[in-house]
Amino acid sequence: TEPVDGAAHRLTVIGTGYLGATHAVCMAALGYQVLGVDVDANKIERLAAGEVPFFEPGLPELLAKALDSGRLRFTTSLAEAADFGDVHFLCVGTPQRAGSYAADLRHVEAALITLARGLHRRALVVGKSTVPVGTAARLTDLMHAVSPAGDAVELAWNPEFLREGFAVDDTMRPDRLVFGVSSRWAERRLREVFAPVVDQGCPVLVTDPQTAELVKVAANGFLATKISYINAMAEVCEASGADVHDLATALGLDERIGSRFLRPGLGFGGGCLPKDIRAFMHRAEELGVGRAVAFLGEVDGINQRSRERMVDLVRDLAGGDLRGVRVAALGAAFKPNSDDIRDAPALDVASALHRAGARVWVFDPVAMANARRAYPALEYGDSAFDVATGADVVVLLTEWSQFREIDPAALRTVVARPRIADGRHALDPARWQAAGWEYRALGRP
């Protein structure tokens, strides 16, 4: 991509986690002068040294280029950011509040207030974090109250839809851009900033901030519902002897339904879907429309149940008792192509198996360090074959392509018993059975 004309746009990206680091690097790649800001000094040090603190394909190479070009710098100072930027992207975390379904907005508020105190001239602050509908309106008042520039500072919302594992591509070539703005000026600024993306044909939807906030949680609610729908069908299949794999294939061929997000198995996890649907339910309650999204409680429940059913399936495969059973757990990340283990179904299942008395050996291609830190009681190996050596049951928990490509005949030579539980419907049962394995998956006879 050609650098953007002039240095008129100096952008800051506040919060340099999965979303912010990707956004900062991609904006620098588009030609902007970018300053990345985080309260985590260690993260800032690593990024400034060219190290991406998490696994994301393609990002380390782009970070190196951006640093070399001199267009990307990092700091821990929000005052410096306020002084530097014309457009400020807010990308801090909005986790689930402890003991509640609500989103914890303290980081967003703290970042915005500190930034705003340093804003002496007209500027646009653009929220990208996922927040409950109505947040931008409330934050606008806060911001105007503390900024020396008063209401010359505007707040817009531009929700982010990137997927971990495809974050660079999703940032450079998103399916759509949603601009939630309160003025034509804010819309123009956003159109300018995203011109290189829009010029490649990306659709732009301009709306008010509250609709923009809602687009994100509504999309995640829909995706979560689709996954739980097929996992609910898996439960019905189990009770009736039907096969959810064939069912999903047949449903997915209906163009109105589509096959994506319709793969049965262990369900969703990660740092977004689970907390987003809970925060959505909580916010809807506050707005007096809890009934409208109460079904998301069922979606969440089905999802949690998939993890429990997986533990039951492994117990069954082990002969009814998990005590002393050696389990090889393939996968720890919440999904392939990521090292993110936030609310990871894989580790939830692995630790439940451990609590039930199994000796669980885990391997994941990139999430080992994160998993070890969060689940020190589990044991870890160097490869799929390493953890499977001597195993009574092998459990596939994250559908990394390297697991899908395992040769069942070769793996059979190292295990104690050839029994596999496929938590992601990622393997071909006929192939594994032909190699002498007992194959089981949720929702399949």
Ligand code: NAD
């Ligand atoms: P993350 O935890 O990886 O990153 C958040 C960062 O914010 C951390 O580095 C943290 O140190 C920093 N931070 C916290 N308080 C700060 C402050 N006051 N000033 C500056 N920095 C501060 O989280 P993430 O996955 O990048 O998610 C960020 C937001 O983006 C969330 O709202 C999330 O729901 C949303 N989102 C994430 C994804 C994704 O795939 N990860 C996709 C779309 C939207």
